[in-house]
Amino acid sequence: MxxxxxxxxxxxxxxxxxxxxxxxxxxxxxxxxxxxxxxxxxxxxxxxxxxxxxxxxxxxxxxxxxxxxxxxxxxxxxxxxxxxxxxxxxxxxxxxxxxxxxxxxxxxxxxxxxxxxQQSEMQKHSLFAKIFEDLFKLKIEVAEDGRLFKVRVADYLARSSHFHEQEWKLINRLVQGGHVYLDADETVRLVRNELSVLIYEKVKAMTLPTxxxxxxxxxxxxxxxxxxRYEYRTSAVTEYPPCVKHAIEVMSKGENLPHSARVMLATYMLAVGKPVDEIVMMFQNAPDFNEKITRYQVEHLAGMKGSRTKYSVPSCEKLRNENLCFATEECNGIINPVQFGRKRK
Amino acid sequence: MIEAAKTIPVVRGAFREYYFKQARAVEEPGKIEQREFGYAQFGQAGMTRHLSFNSIKELHAMLVKEVPSDVYCSNAYYKFPTQPMQEKQWLGADLIFDIDGKDLDLPCVPSHTYPVCTNCGHALPPSDEKKEYSCPSCNGKKAERVSIPCSKCIEGSKKEVRRLIEFLTTDLGMQRDNIYVYFSGNNGFHIHIGDSEYVPLDPQARSDIVGYLSGTGLLAESVGVRKGREGNMSFIKFPRGGIAYGWRGRIADKLKIDGSSIIKLKHIVDQKGGYAGFKSELDKMTREMGVRIDPQVTTDVHRIFRMPGTLNSKSGLAKTRCADLESFNPFNDACLLGGNKVNVRVKTHVKLKLKGEAFNISKESAELPAFAAVYLICKGLAEAM
Incomplete structure (x- = not known):
């Protein structure tokens, strides 16, 4: 029926x-x-x-x-x-x-x-395309070859940019004429998060009867x-990630470190719980070191000064774009330097 | 920053005349009431931000009244543009790109870069020597490197703009007439995208666009080269979508392969020393073929960005729309200040060409038209007398 x-x-x-x-x-x-x-x-x-x-x-x-x-x-x-x-x-x-x-x-x-x-069933095909549009406001077209699907670049990015695997980066997709070409699995993967949000919100919005x-x-x-399973678990940091190591190395040689690298170093140290005093002293070899300014800046990043926003450690992707990433094999799978050495295998 | 007591009034006067006579050159941004504005003033550090104007006329009035040294407008749209950042309620932001001549590492740059002492303002002629700076006048150890861009610099930046437009129109499918190219007013170009599709994107999505355009992070697998079971072994398996378009197509063209060249590609990989060697070769290729854009500008969705039609205090030139990029000459088309004569003390021997007029100044004092005098003052190479 x-x-x-x-x-x-x-x-x-x-x-x-x-x-x-x-x-x-x-x-x-x-x-x-x-x-x-x-x-x-x-x-x-x-x-x-x-x-x-x-x-x-x-x-x-x-x-x-x-x-x-x-x-x-x-x-x-x-x-x-x-x-x-x-x-x-x-x-x-x-x-x-x-x-x-x-x-x-x-x-x-x-x-x-x-x-x-199930490509042969054209009707079914368009039905599911409509489900995508209806539930997720995602327009899907069947590509010219009838095998792949295509979505607008902006629609793709709005979803994929929160995936962390390198193959989802736009540069690793087939991009042409404002569309990203995907196969069936990839098309559906694109909305997994929205599906889960949909279910999450359904539960959140429920009021329980007796x-x-x-x-x-x-x-x-x-x-x-x-x-x-959900009791709080902590793990100690035994080793710094290569980007942080690199920044410390440059700093210790008294060479100039770009502002964005300093932000990374400071936010990382804050994130692993190093006290502000110690962080400030990490910058003492900088050619333009001024303790007062550095202290203010570190405290600002910690959310103790100014806007009171606590800054998080820049993501691996951001660091890559700024040429601050020196990834090694051990970085495999992490998306933020703070995860280095912590990720459960 | 311009500081000397006599110099500021000269520059400010020229800027005031421009804003008074040519206010129409200042472009009205779309949805002006949702934008945040900001400006800097001559001789003052810092910036006045979080301003809002309901019409371009209101903004014109501010320009004539305050005569700012630099004027900025958000690419973002806000519900409450005058509130502090956390309370503005971000509604979206235009997609923008910044191509800066100084990031291109062009070989001509040292020949027209002047060290200007940050302490006393003393200027030295360009030199190729790499020795440490020491000011002959005050012994200061720090200098600002001031560049008077040459035609090669501008051509270098234009080349990047062309490459960017190529990516945007072919891969991202944008309409050419939705891509607005502006000369930045100093040594580069700003590209504003009029396509509303990109307005809602968050910084992360924009960062992905930057990665795409600049050629960062292309996997060897994306062009069909896969890691074998052991160490540096590799095998070829082309991705399902083929390698005809986008970055895959660019690399395929460069390697002279297509979707049937399994043996040829395997051969290339082996030649480069296996998977790892091929990957590092690929990284080099994508970096060379990508566009050099400033990643910060594109990913920052709360930035205020130089406003089209306003003057740049680093040069006195205007941020100007390039109707035709090929014929655009910033030293004519963006040089919009008046020609009243101004007496200046020129700090070092300089050569420049503005509004079709060549200046080769070796004497210490000179009488120059305002547009040239202001240009040199803004560069820190001259002072008003």
Missing amino acids: PVQLMTSNLSSIRMGTGDLAKYPFLNEAGEYLRESGFGWEELDRPDMKDIIDRAAERIEVGVGGNIYDKLEKYEIEILTFIVSLIMVKSIGMEPVLKKYALSEARRAEEFLTQDLK LPQAIKVKAEELRAKLAP
């Missing part, structure tokens, strides 16, 4: 219930549930235990960084999804919500990619299980 989409500009398109199972975050899924006259109290019924267990499993798998890959009948999927949202909300832990939202996004991403790849006992108990159980 196809369900009529409610959004006006998509009104001519009908979405199958199979699709709702894959994309339960679409408004139509909730709509479907409402139409079927489902009530919360029903979740306390013994035969609903399966749904609640599924929901708990779905959360646990997601928070563990994996994707829940079961795909059942749409009634079950939609219910499981909604119960998962309620449980995540009731667990009330930000990192759990974030991880869960991301895993839901990645799950949907897999389905979307498969659907986009929960059925069965859900309450399960959510508590899950919370007790997940909480220890």
